Amino acid sequence: MKKNHLDFLKVIVFLITVSSINTIVFSFTVEDIIDKSRTDPEFAWDMYLLYISNQEFADNNQIxxxxxxxxxKRxxxxxxFALKxxxxGLIKFLKSNRANNKIKYYLLNIFSQERLFEYALEKLKITPDVLYLFDLISNYDYETFxxxxxxxxxxxxxASKYVxxxxxxxxNETLVKSLMDHLKKQxxxxxxxxxxxxxxxxxxxxxxxxxEYKDQIFEKFGKKLSSKTFSFRDFFNDFGSFLKNVFAVFIGSKQNVMILIVILLSIILLLLLLIPSVRYYIYSLxxxxxxxALVYRKIVEKDPLNEEKRLKLAQLYEKAGMYEEAMNEYNFLKRIKLE
Known part of the structure; x- marks a missing residue:
């Protein structure tokens, strides 16, 4: 009888113990475990083991x-910085330490690549130091970044600070390659x-x-730039882009269109003034x-043996009261005829 009574008490104690454990387990959540890991990762680990030992989960991957x-974290x-x-703090660590593959693996289990990439995009304009995160990030939207x-x-x-x-x-191989590809494209x-x-x-x-990223397209442009001899095609392409921008700003109302017309006419006039013959004609009028006379002299210099132009230049000097220059031109004409 005593034995049966003792066995009954053991069963009661066991049931109470199981009930207490279940109560403890279900009294904290995953968020509680994560929160505890920020101060005591060892205790958080024990909480985790207790948590998973008494439950079945639909999503084992998440667990x-x-x-x-x-x-x-342990x-x-x-x-x-890892606990918190x-x-x-991670950026400061990466800036002054070369993390080995093992540490990188642990860091990525704490800071997901998605989270680090979003943070890098958000803070990129503020500080170049966020680029140190790319010692950890490998999978991201290369084009966007x-x-x-x-x-x-x-x-x-x-620019130099970021470089x-x-x-x-x-x-940095992937980052540099992606950047160079986008740079060349632009x-x-x-x-x-x-x-x-x-x-x-x-x-x-x-x-x-x-x-190793030396590129012929850039090198060709560099040579062209150093020689300072851009073609008219380059000039007009650039001028065309300028007109597009101006047009986009001013179009929208009649008043703006009139302003645009005035600007365009002014630009055309300035371009015409670059031509010596046009300037000569305006000064004559x-x-x-x-x-x-000074402008026409530049025209004559391009064709110095043209007698007709030389004579006209001499006459212009006379009209301008530049008699010494006029005499020199007449003497030059005599020498041409003698030859």
């Missing part, structure tokens, strides 16, 4: 990720000489650290014979 997250418990999941980074590099005041950080990255697509110059400057800065 496995939680386990990897907690295990990584391995990096001496790093406060502080990305700014290269576009954002290139926009920043067009600012000459800060220097890129050069210090351990794993350079090729634009018709603006000024934009091409800007992209060429970025190319030169990157080439200092990555000579205004009776400014001295200026007309």
């Amino acid at each position: 496995d990720k939680l386990g990897q997250f907690l295990y990584a 391995q990096l418990k001496n790093y406060e 999941e502080d990305i700014d 290269s576009k954002e980074l290139l926009n920043i590099l067009t600012d000459k005041k800060i 220097q950080v890129i050069s210090k990255l351990q794993s 350079f090729t697509n634009t018709e603006s000489i000024e934009e091409k110059k800007t992209y060429f400057e970025i190319y030169k800065q990157l080439l200092v650290y990555y000579p 205004l009776g400014s014979w001295r200026m007309a």
Whole structure:
């Protein structure tokens, strides 16, 4: 009888114990475990083991990720930024330390690549230091990031700082290749000489650290730039881009259209004034014979043995009261005829 009574008490104690454990397990959540991991990763790990031992989960993958997250924190418990999941602290760590593959693996279990990439995009314009995150990030939207980074590099005041950080990255091959591809694409697509110059400057800065990305298209442009002999085609392409921008700004109302017409006429007049024969004609109409003579002399210099032009220049000098110059021209004409 006593034995039966004792067995009954054992069963009661067991049921109470099981009930207590279940009560404890179900009294905390995944969020509680994660929160605890920020101060005591070892205790959080025990909570995790207790949590998974008394439940069945529909999504085992999510639970496995939680386990990897907690295990990584246990391995990096001496790093406060890892416990606190502080990305700014992570950047400082990467800036001054070369993380091995094992540490990188643990860090990525704490800071997901998606989270780091979003943070890098958000803070990219603020500081170049976020680029250190790409020592960890390997899978991301290359096109989007290269576009954002290139926009920043067009600012000459800060471009060198960003390029220097890129050069210090351990794993920068993918980033640099993506950036160079996008740079070349933008350079090729634009018709603006000024934009091409800007992209060429970025190319030169990157080439200092990555000579293997030397490109014939950029090199050809560099030679053309150094010779300072741009073709009329380049000029008119650039001028065409300018007109497009002006048109986009002013179109919309009759008043704006009139302003646009005035601007275009002014530009055309300025272009015409670049032609010596036009300037000569204008000065002649205004009776400014001295200026007309000086401009016409430039025309004569292109065809110095033309007697008709020489005679006309001598006559212009006379009208301008430049008698010594006129006499020189008449003497020159005599020598031409004698020869």
